[in-house]
Amino acid sequence: MKKIIYLALTAATTFLLIQSCSKSSDGGSKNTNTGSSFDRKAMLVNISSNIIIPAYTSYHDATVSLDAAVTTFNTTPTAGNLTALQNSFIAAYKQWQSTSMYNFGPAQDAGLGVNTNTYPVSVTQITANINSGTYNPLLLANLAAKGLPALDYLLFGTGADNAAILAQFTTDSKAANRKTYLAALSAELKTNATTVLAAWNGSYKTTFLNATGTDVSSSTGQLVNQLIYDYEILKNYEIGIPAGTQSMGTTFPEKVQAYYSKISLQLTELHLSAIQNLYNGATGLGLDDYLISANNTALNTRIQTQFSAAATKLQGLTDPLSANIISNPTAVTASYTELQKLTVMLKTDMTQALGIAITFGDNDGD
Amino acid sequence: MPGSVKLNFSSLVKAQVHIAPLSVLRIAFGSIMLVSTIRFILKGWVYAFYIKPQFHFTFYGFDWVKPPAGAGMYVLFAILTVAAIMVTIGLFYRAAIITFFLCFTYVELLDKTTYLNHYYFISVMAFLMIWVPAHRYFSVDTKLRPKIAVTRVPAWTINIFKMQLVLVYFFAGISKLNYDWLIAAMPLKIWLPANSQMPVIGGLLTQTWVAYAFSWFGAIFDLFIGFLLLDGRYRKWAYALVIIFHLSTAVLFKIGMFPYIMICVTIVFFSEKTHIRIVNLLTHFLPKSKHYTSNKDYHLPVFKTQFIYTVLALHFIIQLLLPFRFMLYPGKLYWTEEGYRFSWRVMLMDKGGTIFFYVKDSKTGKRSEIINSQYLTTFQESQMATQPDMILQFAHHLAAEYQKKGINNPIVTADSYVTLNGSGSRLYIDSTVNLAKEQETLLDHKKWIIPFNSTQQ
Incomplete structure (x- = not known):
């Protein structure tokens, strides 16, 4: 009896072996792991010491300067101080582009992303806050009335030119309220930046370096997931939605990032190169090396090429992006298409090749 | 020969055996x-x-299964918890196990995003447990009603579980007999190095030969373990393998409770002597340590027995056929996933995808790209991206939503890229097909899935 069972099994095995020999991978020519070991911890050390913490430090410094510029301007609201403040603001907004993609750990706890850069702003909400002279940072409705986008409006959008804007802070009946609001917003940015930087300089760095796995809560998992998430924000919110890709072609030029200061495209270009820099691990170990060590050199090349292709398309556009969307919508949607291609490579090819979990929950198993 | 078959049948089905297992x-x-x-x-x-x-992504034919409103979902889980306790202690057992089966299956039918073979396995086990008198020995029920206590039950009441487990392992084993698993060592070649941070074994996991060893061992284990457990001579060693195998999967992969469930239920293979010993051991831990026993046999009226035989025969016929339904479809099973579920295909492939949906106004020709996350959770989106039936369901949902917004006969298309076992992403479904017009059927092939081999990026 037993012999019969085993004979049958062997037969079944042989049969099925022959039957089901259709392959998914191309005979080991690519995408097969040779088994070379990649030091994820070394990558985390490099990324945290050479990219993340410097980014948070610079951003923190930028918010400190910004807050100081606000204080100076509020004390002495002159045209010169306004320009200086505007320049401080632009510097902070630029630095934010290489700071936004680490929205896990301390940044997530502080709600850094949404509190810093929720746009488009609600001018109605901002006006209401100024008129009433009250501002509650914890109020959900105020997410669209705070952070860099709100400053963008206050410093660049409250008048047709700098003289008119200055008047809003000097002769206007609500000038005092407006200055108070300005100070509250820059102080909040500074506080949040300080909190997050302190956490990274403190115990969180150890936590980050020790979570060396590849599941959703591991540091590599969080880095990759947030990189993709932030990249999709770039693609959708900085370009796609304003260009009308999600609204039957109806464009929303006013929904771009930094609509009032008109530096949208500049910021997007910085943002894209910051994401690429994170991918590359700057000059050290990054996701590119990780892919190469997993024998996915070809994929890495494709990703690098696509980063360049997208950057080239963006370079073909001009600031103000909002005007460009109206004057040359085809060029903008063409950039969008190029950005879209990179999404697939990062989200699907890269995560699968590295075995990185992109969702929580149990997987199937036996 | 017919005599021995008959003998075998009666010893496997009708013979009175101890109820302890x-x-x-x-x-x-x-x-x-x-x-x-x-x-x-x-x-x-x-x-x-x-x-x-x-x-929610409901199963075909189960669109009527909706999550209860408000706190209802928590009530459902509270009921499940209580039912599980009642099953454990054997209190109002039949009512408890029926409740457990119905509630659990209901929850599983709500959304195929969360489909796991091990949830299906739980439903199947709970279903089988409805038909057996598992409460007539060492239970609260026998304390309350000593009259119902029995010591011997017909062998089928225990053997159905062994048979189910043998089927699960064997089918899991058969499904591993393919090129990807055995020759390319995929997906373990991707999954194991992802654990390289583990102490001691971490370095080994990045070695190619280890991926091969795990693949082959896994396939051989699944194919034979059921049969080894059946045989008294190998049982102890086989069970030790069960523990080692499942615990190592628990350590290496994020598969939740499944390893522990298998380790627990495979105890059923042991002899009645072992089980009596387990019961005696458990008795020691109980306050009133004497449990009621009688020397009675379990007897059912003939018509009931025949009814149960019929139900079980049908069950096992379905169990034997379901895993083979993939043969009804053309193309590569892992790619199309047509006939993939309910077949004990576990941990077989590394698949991921990205999908962009577009809704086009058929009147104006203008189109919108959909932000999937406005409708779906990340988990739902990632599961949908690689499963055609879910893609179709979501497309229909989008069509309905845009219809509501006043766009008549919206055209829904999708650009979808999927990578399978390290193949690199390839176009997955025909991006020119209006998915709003395609219908889900029980068994028909979805012609708009682009065959695996014909596309390469």
Whole structure:
């Protein structure tokens, strides 16, 4: 009896072996792991010491300067101080582009992303806050009335030119309220930046370096997931939605990032190169090396090429992006298409090749 | 020969055997279900999987299964918890196991995003447990009504579980007999190095030969373990393998309770002597240590027996056929996933995808790209991206939503890229097909899936 069972099994095995020999991978020519070991911890050390913490430090410094510029301007609201403040603001907004993609750990706890850069702003909400002279940072409705986008409006959008804007802070009946609001917003940015930087300089760095796995809560998992998430924000919110890709072609030029200061495209270009820099691990170990060590050199090349292709398309556009969307919508949607291609490579090819979990929950198993 | 078959049949089905294995199975299954249910609640998954999503991917023919409103979902899980406790201690057992089966299956039918073979396995086990008198020995029920206590039960009441387990392992083994698993060592060649941070074994996991060793060992284990467990001579060693195998999968992969469930329920293969010993051991831990026993046999009226035989025969015929339904479809099974579920295909492939949906106004020709996350959770989106039936369901949902917005006969298309076992992403479905017009059927092939081999990026 037993012999019969085993004979049958062997037969079944042989049969099925022959039957089901259709392959998914191309005979080991690519995408097969040779088994070379990649030091994820070394990558985390490099990324945290050479990219993340410097980014948070610079951003923190930028918010400190910004807050100081606000204080100076509020004390002495002159045209010169306004320009200086505007320049401080632009510097902070630029630095934010290489700071936004680490929205896990301390940044997530502080709600850094949404509190810093929720746009488009609600001018109605901002006006209401100024008129009433009250501002509650914890109020959900105020997410669209705070952070860099709100400053963008206050410093660049409250008048047709700098003289008119200055008047809003000097002769206007609500000038005092407006200055108070300005100070509250820059102080909040500074506080949040300080909190997050302190956490990274403190115990969180150890936590980050020790979570060396590849599941959703591991540091590599969080880095990759947030990189993709932030990249999709770039693609959708900085370009796609304003260009009308999600609204039957109806464009929303006013929904771009930094609509009032008109530096949208500049910021997007910085943002894209910051994401690429994170991918590359700057000059050290990054996701590119990780892919190469997993024998996915070809994929890495494709990703690098696509980063360049997208950057080239963006370079073909001009600031103000909002005007460009109206004057040359085809060029903008063409950039969008190029950005879209990179999404697939990062989200699907890269995560699968590295075995990185992109969702929580149990997987199937036996 | 016919005589021996008859003898075998009656010894496997009708012979009176000791009931202890059934009681132990009841306790093992009930307690592991209790742990699973509580774990599920504590992880916040009741909310994340069933309350938060505004849209659910129901199973074909089960569109009527909707999550209960408000706190209803939590009530359902509270009922599951209580039912699991009652099954464990054997209190109002039949009512408890029927309730457990119905509630659990209901939850599983709500959304195929969360489909796992091990949830299907739990439903199947709970279903089988409905038909057996697992409460007539070493249970609260026998304390309350000593009259119902029995010592011997017909062998089928225990053997159906062994048969089910043998089928599960064997089919899992057969499904591993393919090029990807055995020759390319995929997906383990991707999954194992992802664990290289582990102490001691971490370095080994990045070695190619280890991926091969795991693949082959896994396939051989699944194919033969059921049969080895059946044989008294190898049982102890086989069970040791069960423990080693499942524990190592628990350490290496994020597969939740499944390893522990299998370790618990495979105890059923042991002899009645072992089970009596387990019961005696458990008795020591109980306050009133003497449990009621009688020397009675379990007897059912003929018509009931025949009814149960019919139900079980049907069950096992379905169990034998379901895993083969993939043969009805053309193309590569892992790619199309047509006939993939309910077949004990576990941990077989590494698949991921990205999908962009477009809704076009057929009147104006203008189109919108959909932000999937406005309708779906990340988990739903990632599961949908690689499963054609879910893609179709979501496309229909989008069509309905845009219809509501006043766009008549919206055209829904999708650009979808999928990578399978390291193939690199390839175009997955025909991006020119209006998915709003395609219908889901029970068994028809979806012609708009682009065959695996014909596309390469």
